[in-house]
Amino acid sequence: xxxxxxxxxxxxxxxxxxxxxxxxxxxxxxxxxxxxxxxxxxxxxxxxxxxxxxxxxxxxxxxxxxxxxxxxxxxxxxxxxxxxxxxxxxxxxxxxxxxxxxxxxxxxxxxxxxxxxxxxxxxxxxxx
Numbered sequence: 078x079x080x081x082x083x084x085x086x087x088x089x090x091x092x093x094x095x096x097x098x099x100x101x102x103x104x105x106x107x108x109x110x111x112x113x114x115x116x117x118x119x120x121x122x123x124x125x126x127x128x129x130x131x132x133x134x135x136x137x138x139x140x141x142x143x144x145x146x147x148x149x150x151x152x153x154x155x156x157x158x159x160x161x162x163x164x165x166x167x168x169x170x171x172x173x174x175x176x177x178x179x180x181x182x183x184x185x186x187x188x189x190x191x192x193x194x195x196x197x198x199x200x201x202x203x204x205x
Contacts, residue, residue, distance in 0.1 A: 081120065083120060083183075083185070084120050084121065085183050086118045086191075088116045088118045089115050089179070089191055089194070090113070091112070092111065094112070096108040096109065096110055096165070100200075105170070107167065107200055108165060108167050109165060109198045110163055111166070111198075115179065116157075117156050119183075122153060123153070123184070124153045124154070125179050125180075126146070126179075126181065127144060127180045128142070128177060128180070129179075130142040130143075130177040130193075131177055132166060133173055135171070147162055150162070166198070168198060171200035173198045174197050176194060178193060179191040179193065
């Protein structure tokens with residue numbers, strides 16, 4: 078009899094958008110929205126418990142954000158399920174980057190991290 082090994086794995090994709098009407102360039106306030114899609118690419122159901130972000134501004138200033146869930150939710154993802162949400166951040170520089178992890182707990186109690194690869198926050202160049 079063959080048993081299938083349990084795979085604890087989630088894939089995270091990110092799309093970033095600069096929000097000009099919530100930004101104030103004269104005051105060094107640059108607002109970005111990011112749209113996240115988390116897909117359970119493993120074969121065990123898992124719940125997103127918490128998040129850990131590292132946000133780095135162009136001047137090297139770094140902040141960490143930790144908290145329970147995402148946008149007030151702790152979604153349970155069965156294999157193949159996806160959860161999408163949009164959130165945002167404000168930088169003091171027109172460019173920066175973010176990376177992080179989602180802390181996941183599988184149905185069988187195994188804890189693992191879903192990796193959020195580094196993505197760039199960049200105000201588009203304005204042509205006059």
